[in-house]
Amino acid sequence: MPRVAIRALNEAVRLKINPSTLDDSMFYSVPRRLKDALGRLLNVSPEEIVIGNSASYGLHLLAxxxxxxxxxxxxxxxxxxxxxxxxxxxxxxxxxxxxFIRPSNHMPDAEELEGSITENTRVFCTTWVHSYTGHSIDLESVSEVCREKGVKLVLNGSQAIGYKTLDLNRMKVDAVTSGGYKWLCGPYGTGFCWIEPGFLENLDYNQAYWLAMQGEGSLDEMKTGIVEDLGAKKYDVFGTASFHNVMPWTASVEYLLSKGLPSIGHHDQELMRRLIEGIDAERYEIISPVESTESSIFVIKHRRGNTREIYNRIISMGFHVSLRYDRIRISPHLYNTVDEVVSLVELLNKFG
Ligand SMILES: Cc1ncc(COP(=O)(O)O)c(C=O)c1O
Known part of the structure; x- marks a missing residue:
């Protein structure tokens, strides 16, 4: 998490330790500020953001x-x-x-999608950037197929948003869900969902969280009647005033916005370029795309050695990478420098 987010977390802890300084109005203003930041990030109205706690939250809401x-x-x-x-x-x-679509090259392209849709298909749900390979779908062409066929496109942006820009005003997807604790640099237990307003209106889901029903009124006199027409707010995760999560996450998203997603993307792509060009392809099979630097995730497997052993060695030297399906996954972001990536590459290239 960025330092500003850690300061915000400390402030949330301070409020909890000194509850007399926690004004009731914060039960509304804190989640509202998060929605403002996410609305700016995705170029939609903050009113359309559903606060979640994971990527799964939004997917379950839809299902x-x-x-x-x-x-x-x-x-x-x-x-x-x-x-x-x-x-x-x-x-x-x-x-x-x-x-299931079985893609011929990691992720389905528009043609494969089109060929798989039948008259019964209502939803196509996919991740944007694949968690284990770094390959992504071509959002533009896939979304066009879904629109032509009348299929709802449900996108999981967990491994992309924060490093890739998603302009929902331009890109026609029907719903997007994402965790907040990856490329959006928030704490665990954060996430959001956006559902196209017409689609949201047609959901039939019994959710009536007492706090969402209060408008922004005083907490000393509680309304108990259900308020209709709450829009996306109806579906905010229970416990919207989870200050320890929402305050630092808001600070993180505001921080990303202040840096600008295009310049973060530029930095991340430079890190990716160092990985692609630096890693010894004789030693490692590169699973992620090498033809462009646009992937957020770099995935490799040692051709001869024991990938788990290599993983354990680099972890013990202070590098934070993951081991998934016996492959090493590297996810560099704005918290990394070029020097860090270069020294990781040098280390990896030393393994036989
Ligand atoms: C694409 C993707 N979706 C979702 C998750 C996690 O799901 P959730 O946020 O629901 O716990 C991960 C990884 O942890 C992921 O890579």
Whole structure:
């Protein structure tokens, strides 16, 4: 987390230790400020942001709230992250089926998607950047196919948003969900969802959180009647006043906005270039795309050695990378310098 976020977290802790300094109005102003920042990030009205606590939150909202009929089908990508698959699999008892596209090159292209859509397909749910390979879908062409076919495009932006720009005013997706604790530099237990307002209006989901129903009125006299027409706010995660999460995450998103996503993207791409050009391809198989620096994730596997052993060695030297499916995943972002990436590459290239 950026230093400003750590300061905001400390402030949230201070408020908890000194509750007399926590004004009731913060129950409204703190989540509102987060929505303002996310609205700016995605170029939509803050009123359209649903505060979540994960990527899964928004996916479950959609899976449980869409008006299904027996025989409806959800199209998924084989090998996608589990969070994109499981919420839909739970719809079996309603007669809703899941079907998988098996992409010929990591992620489906528009043609593969088009060929997989049937008259029963209602939703195509996919990750934007794949968690284990770094390959991404071509959002523009995939979204065009979905629009032409009348299929809802549900996008998981967890491994992309914060490093890639998503302008929802321009890009036609029907819903986006994301965790806040990856490329958006927030604490764990954060996330958001955006659902196109017409789509949101048609959800049939019983959610009536008492705090959302109070408008922004005083907390000393509670309304108990359900307020209709709350819009996206109806679906905010319970406990919107989770100050320890919302305050630092807001500070992180505001920080990213102040730096500008294009310049963060520029920095990240330079880090990626160092990885792609620096890693010894004789020693390592590079799973992620090498033809461009646009991926957020760099994934490699040692051709001869023990990848787990190499992972353990580099971790013990203070590098924070992940081991996924016996591959090393490197996710450099604005918290890294070029020198750090160069020294990681030098170290990796020393392993036989
Ligand atoms: C694409 C993707 N979606 C979701 C998650 C996590 O899901 P959630 O935020 O629901 O815990 C991850 C990784 O942890 C991920 O890589």
């Amino acid at each position: 449980n709230g869409m008006p299904w009929k027996r025989g409806d089908e959800v199209l998924l990508v084989e090998g996608d992250f589990a969070a994109d698959i499981m919420p839909w699999q739970g719809l079996q008892s309603k007669g809703v089926k899941t079907r």
